[in-house]
Amino acid sequence: MKLTGVELRRISLPLVSPFRTSFGTETTRDALLVRVVGTEAEGWGECVAMSGPLYSSEYVDGAIDVLRRFFVPALGGSVSAVGVAPALARFHGHRMAKAALETAVLDAELRAEGRPLARELGAVHDRVPCGVSVGIMDSIGELLDAVGGYLDEGYLRIKLKIQPGWDVEPVAAVRERFGDVLLQVDANTAYAVSDARHLARLDPFELLLIEQPLDEEDILGHAELARLIKTPVCLDESITSARSAAAAISLGACSIINVKPGRVGGYLESRRIHDVCVAHGIPVWCGGMLETGLGRAANVALAALPGFTLPGDTSASSRYYRTDITTPFTLDAGHLPVPTTPGIGVVPLPDVLAEVTTSTEWLPL
Structure with missing residues (x-):
């Protein structure tokens, strides 16, 4: 061009x-x-x-x-x-x-x-299931109110941000209040391998995964942690390319991968990571970075690929913004529609x- x-x-x-x-x-x-x-x-x-x-x-x-x-x-x-x-x-x-x-x-x-991004990437779905990421809050009561509100809106999966001092107790409270809702946690590199015994206290809550518990460069530490806890380990910050994804998988550092297009250099590399994971039987899901409707549209297209078998952080526009810069994405029965018009599908x-x-x-x- x-x-x-x-x-x-x-x-x-x-x-x-x-x-x-x-x-x-x-x-x-x-x-x-x-x-x-x-x-x-x-x-x-x-x-x-x-x-x-x-x-x-x-x-x-x-x-x-x-x-x-x-x-x-x-x-x-x-x-x-x-x-x-x-x-x-x-x-x-x-x-x-x-x-x-x-x-x-x-x-x-x-x-x-005249081609839509979803078709270009190899999408097989016309809508994708949506989860929501819930930040660290000042109290358990505030957290439970927030989670309840998101479930009432129709979100199919809850992700809780955790850190030392805010982990086992909030997870236990959400599990007790909301039963068998799909639940996972995201540590954003806040722990060390020496915290394995503490993180194992999350195992009884049958979480979908724990996301990036250790430093992004500590691939071997993640492999060791994965052997010490039952909760599946998912990598986020550590995955920067299809090559790094293949290495992490081969070392046993993760059993799930979060794909964020910005973190890996774009949607074409994201597709390559997806293909590597599919070849190894590793589930993937699409993470979020507080995107506006522009980034959200492209993420939804990516999340429609066949290997994205877990709900991602592709929340509705209203989760973050009262007024988005594009026509807002609206949740429908826990799903968002995949754009079908040429390009990313929105302006x-x-x-x-x-x-x-x-x-x-x-x-x-």
């Missing part, structure tokens, strides 16, 4: 309620949107980096800088979606920025050709986008 330029647009969206994890508390989504403009179509991508380098080494200001100085100039004026990763391969890291740019090019290319609403935009920068090619 012949490109004429790339727009970097920063937006600020207040969250419906503060979202607290072991990394900190988010009250506003400070997001970077990437728009590529071609001679045949334009496309959008969303960078999922946070404001600071907390979840990973990436952050919004850094993503803007690396896109402006290195990635966009490296594309040149003509590129295909499959050519983005090779064009950027010599630059180390910055997978979230790479993913945003690749997604925007992919969106434009598919729009020009920003101009008036809303203008209202939440804090800066724009045009990079001609």
Whole structure:
């Protein structure tokens, strides 16, 4: 596709309620949107980096800088979606920025050709089951009220954020109150192998999984922990590519994998991770990073692939935003519809986008 330029647009969206994890508390989504403009179509991508380098080494200001100085100039004026990763391969890291740019090019290319992303990736479902991620709260009562509300809305799976001092007790309370609801926990690297005996106290609650209990670089530690507890170990931050997924599986470090497209460099690499996991009989599910409707649409398309057998964090727009920048995704019997129109299937609403935009920068090619 012949490109004429790339727009970097920063937006600020207040969250419906503060979202607290072991990394900190988010009250506003400070997001970077990437728009590529071609001679045949334009496309959008969303960078999922946070404001600071907390979840990973990436952050919004850094993503803007690396896109402006290195990635966009490296594309040149003509590129295909499959050519983005090779064009950027010599630059180390910055997978979230790479993913945003690749997604925007992919969106434009598919729009020009009249093909939806879901079909391009190999989706087999027209709707996907949805779970919800519940942050760390100030009290058990507040947690139970929140979980009850989400179940009343129709969510099919509950994920609880945990950390030392907020783990066994909240899990026990949710299990006691809500019975056999699909339940899992996410530690966001907050524990060490020496906590294995404590984490084994979660085994009686028959959780779907414990997500990323140890440091992202501690693959061998995860393999050891997996032998010491009965709850299935799922990796998130540790999985950055199909190669790292294959290595983790072969070492016995996980029996489930969370795929986040931004974390692994884009939707094409996400599909490769999916294929590796399917070949090894490892279930996958789609994680979330507080995406707007742009990122949510693409995540839903990915989650419609056959290996995504567990409900993901592809929640409705209202879970995070009172007003999304796209037509909102609405829960229907615990599911979200897979977009069927060309590209990622959604575009920003101009008036809303203008209202939440804090800066724009045009990079001609």
